[in-house]
């Protein structure tokens with residue numbers, strides 16, 4: 178397999194995981210950028226544990242997920258039902274703090290980066306196996322009591338409270354699962370790229386993830402899959418003179434999608450038409466009765 | 469004691485710039501009902517404008533006018549986009565945040581490609597001025613002193629306008645109760661457009677003071693400033709103008725003192741850790757949310 | 760009797776909230792100097808009608824004329840500056856501003872006569888003068904209602920629309936407010952008053968419209984309606 182294809186497939190899968198990690202808490206209207214901090218922490222942890230301590234990959238993966246779950250657990254105590262923008266700032270500040278700590282920590286390579294992470298055979302297969310597993314999990318969450326309750330919270334918090342939904346509990350649940358997925362993505366990223374740089378986990382990454390979620394469509398889990406491949410492909414499709422402007426392209430896409438198709442390319446209505454009765458009856462009813 | 473005075477001077481001048489930024493951000497939030505994430509990017513572009521203008525002329529007034537004009541123009545240019553987004557049905561304020569994030573990505577990428585080949589720029593001594601006070605390691609430049617005086621004057625003038633003029637009263641009226649403002653006959657759209665204008669002027673002023681205080685600009689500065697501006701606005705309480713005044717000054721002073729005792733980039737982390745802790749303990753802000 | 764140059768004329772007005780038809784073919788007129796009341800149960804559409812006149816609700820069909828000019832679908836601030844003022848229900852004020860600032864905001868269309876107007880308002884509502892530097896949010900409910908009325912009067916309107924001024928106020932204060940409205944009318948202000956308190960409304964007004972589920976069910980001189988057995992049954996508690 179060519180190197181370009183290898184990384185295209187690998188990165189796309191990791192961004193799908195991160196896109197889902199962003200998608201889940203947005204089910205209750207929260208943009209949880211803490212996932213980027215979780216990703217950075219677990220990536221560096223994974224790389225360090227493999228290179229310096231020779232820990233085996235499965236152990237690192239499990240501990241990585243545990244670390245980020247604990248981070249999610251602690252933060253969600255405070256911001257489980259905070260307004261979207263508060264969650265945004267908590268995430269942004271955490272990302273900045275983590276980045277600065279990495280940059281100033283000699284052991285982790287500082288601003289230069291962290292290299293020579295050991296190779297794990299069949300990484301791509303492992304990544305896609307886990308991707309399908311996580312996809313299945315999210316599908317189940319979306320179609321569970323939690324998913325239906327989340328749809329109500331997104332449309333109207335007061336209605337949700339009056340229906341007996343515990344907003345804080347549901348917000349915490351989504352934040353914790355989201356951080357856990359980000360922990361997995363971080364570990365996988367370390368072993369896919371086998372080198373790390375603090376520059377990677379920053380505002381550019383957050384913008385890119387926003388683009389994945391909102392261009393693809395935030396109302397279903399499928400939009401993320403589509404746009405992760407699509408956006409990852411953009412730099413490959415164009416000559417490098419244009420591809421180097423990809424932040425402009427992503428930014429413009431983000432503005433255009435909000436202006437022209439606020440729910441994103443793949444919407445719940447679209448899937449509804451394709452496959453009647455399968456997608457979130459609760460949400461659709463409420464939306465209709467309001468408009 | 470002398471060191472403390474020096475820190476106080478640089479803290480207050482930094483703080484008053486934060487106040488200008490947070491106030492502009494809050495004004496957008498309260499009057500135009502948008503989250504203007506791209507505002508700090510506009511400020512940085514305005515700083516670049518001053519840098520270019522400095523190459524052509526050394527007339528300070530012309531340079532100041534150039535900086536403010538660009539800032540006002542960019543702010544007004546974004547107005548139709550946000551007005552269009554706000555008019556879309558079923559779209560809330562989050563959509564304006566997402567779109568402004570896209571705008572910020574575009575601006576940042578343009579800066580890192582086209583402005584001075586993406587390299588940071590340093591302002592010449594004729595702009596910053598020589599040192600006028602020095603206490604051992606800490607020196608106070610003319611620019612710093614000017615930033616302090618200019619910042620305090622700009623903040624006072626703005627708050628005077630806000631509380632003592634009709635236009636200011638319109639802003640506060642719309643912020644507090646849109647329906648009542650409409651009922652007393654305030655032209656909402658016109659006033660909202662005017663708020664973009666005022667925010668542009670505030671941005672231009674912050675750019676000029678910033679360039680004098682820190683003496684350099686880079687494409688990544690906007691991201692960093694955005695983070696501070698947003699964190700202060702949350703710590704103070706979203707939309708709380710008085711809170712923003714207090715917390716902006718406080719952040720400037722804390723940072724200046726931290727610089728005195730802790731080395732380089734760690735001093736920034738201290739400020740962010742404090743703010744993160746405050747947000748986690750009091751998600752609605754120290755002075756209460758006003759939207 | 761409708762005069763040729765009525766101050767407000769509503770023709771065939773319909774307003775909907777999505778699928779809900781809130782107003783159906785409303786016809787209404789007000790002559791200069793009149794005190795007209797609009798009574799009806801909760802949810803009859805009184806507020807919707809007043810908001811439609813001010814251009815706050817989107818008008819589906821019909822026309823509204825004010826002083827002979829078509830104001831249908833005009834922006835609210837244009838309608839207000841042409842001399843129409845709404846005192847909204849639930850005393851909506853700028854609660855973080857001082858009483859004086861609230862009044863200043865009401866007067867910004869006619870700044871030239873600000874001092875004069877202010878003295879007039881303080882005559883009607885002496886309590887506002889006493890409290891003029893107090894933050895409006897700290898006023899009592901009745902005082903807030905008076906502030907809301909004072910603010911509307913500051914723009915020297917030619918027609919005042921009052922939406923349920925008695926809502927949630929003590930009987931004594933309700934009495935005060937109705938007396939002030941009657942006095943204002945005597946001084947030449949034209950008033951349209953929306954009320955659930957039908958008895959009070961009929962007593963103070965000269966003419967009345969009765970609204971029921973988005974339609975005008977009945978209209979006529981208040982005295983006639985007061986003696987109408989149907990009205991007595993439905994709105995005056997059968998007394």
Ligand SMILES: Nc1ncnc2c1ncn2[C@@H]1O[C@H](COP(=O)(O)OP(=O)(O)O)[C@@H](O)[C@H]1O
Nearest residue numbers: 776779781799800801802803804805806807808
């Ligand atoms: N914003 C709104 N959205 C949907 N329906 C509304 C809204 N406001 C009022 N209604 C409906 O319109 C009808 C008339 O309401 P309203 O004008 O407030 O009546 P009133 O003032 O006579 O009590 C009611 O059935 C009410 O439920």
Ligand SMILES: [Mg+2]
Nearest residue numbers: 805806848923
């Ligand atoms: Mg009503």
